[in-house]
Amino acid sequence: MIVMAEHAGFCFGVKRAIDAISEALAHNPEVWTIGLPIHNPQEVARLEAMGLRVAHDDSEIPSGAKVLIRAHGEPLEVIARLKARGVDVADMTCPFVKKAQDTAEKLSLEGYHVVLLGDKNHPEIKGILGHVSVSGSSEVVADDEEARNIQPRSRIALISQTTQRQERLERVAGILTGKCSELRVFNTICRATSERQDAVRELVRNNKIDGVVLIGGKSSANTGKLRDILEAEGVNVLWVEDVAEAESNSQWFSGKRNIGIAAGASTPEWLIENVKAVVSEMTNS
Ligand code: SF4
Structure with a gap:
């Protein structure tokens, strides 16, 4: 039995x-993104075969080209x-993410010191930071300890990366x-x-599962987190x-009757369906 x-x-x-x-590639011979649009090599390969070009930074994108800003956003x-x-x-x-960017821009213009809770190297945080007004001030904290080190201010606006707990x-x-x-605290966490x-x-917890097939790119942090939870x-x-x-990995399926299937937020539906079909064959053979 397979349980999703x-x-x-x-x-x-x-x-x-x-x-x-995908829609833009249907109407343009090439379309650019800054950085990978998704942490899934199979989906990136599918899009590259249609004409996707991935730039490391905006200076690589030629004038007149079409660029789609990915879900993480970019600085203004x-x-x-x-x-x-x-x-x-x-x-x-x-x-x-746009809501977090707009909030950072508005509150910094109103004179609040913007504190972002998140990973300072993550593109989403860089994009939100890049919406703080030029006259404003901001900093990023990763955890409680870094928050304790913040200098006292008269007015602070706290905004979170969408993936925070x-x-x-x-x-x-x-x-x-x-x-x-x-x-002022803005709960910009996404569910x-x-x-x-x-x-x-x-x-x-709710099913008698012998093992879980987890589908997702090996560089996908959110898929890695699912693996940690399952192992715990x-x-x-x-x-x-x-x-x-x-x-x-056919030997992994040996002796397992009830298989769970999970996938990270960066795994496309077509890939889940293809792997699910193989898992179904493996468990019935
Ligand atoms: S995890 Fe949430 S905030 Fe991030 S791209 Fe997906 S829906 Fe948007």
């Missing part, structure tokens, strides 16, 4: 951006530079309360990440990127 996790595969923001890239200055060079920009920043945002808000006379994490816990639940995990990897 209730929430698996593309989140809303990634699906929206990937659909837009990057978009301004592209437009100034005559690049056709379609902004597919996820609306949840609610408990951490609440703890950091508590720490910042003692560092300013006015604190897509926690829904996928809760879904794999429920998958193994004590379940045997087979993490595969594609059909060939599932087929080459």
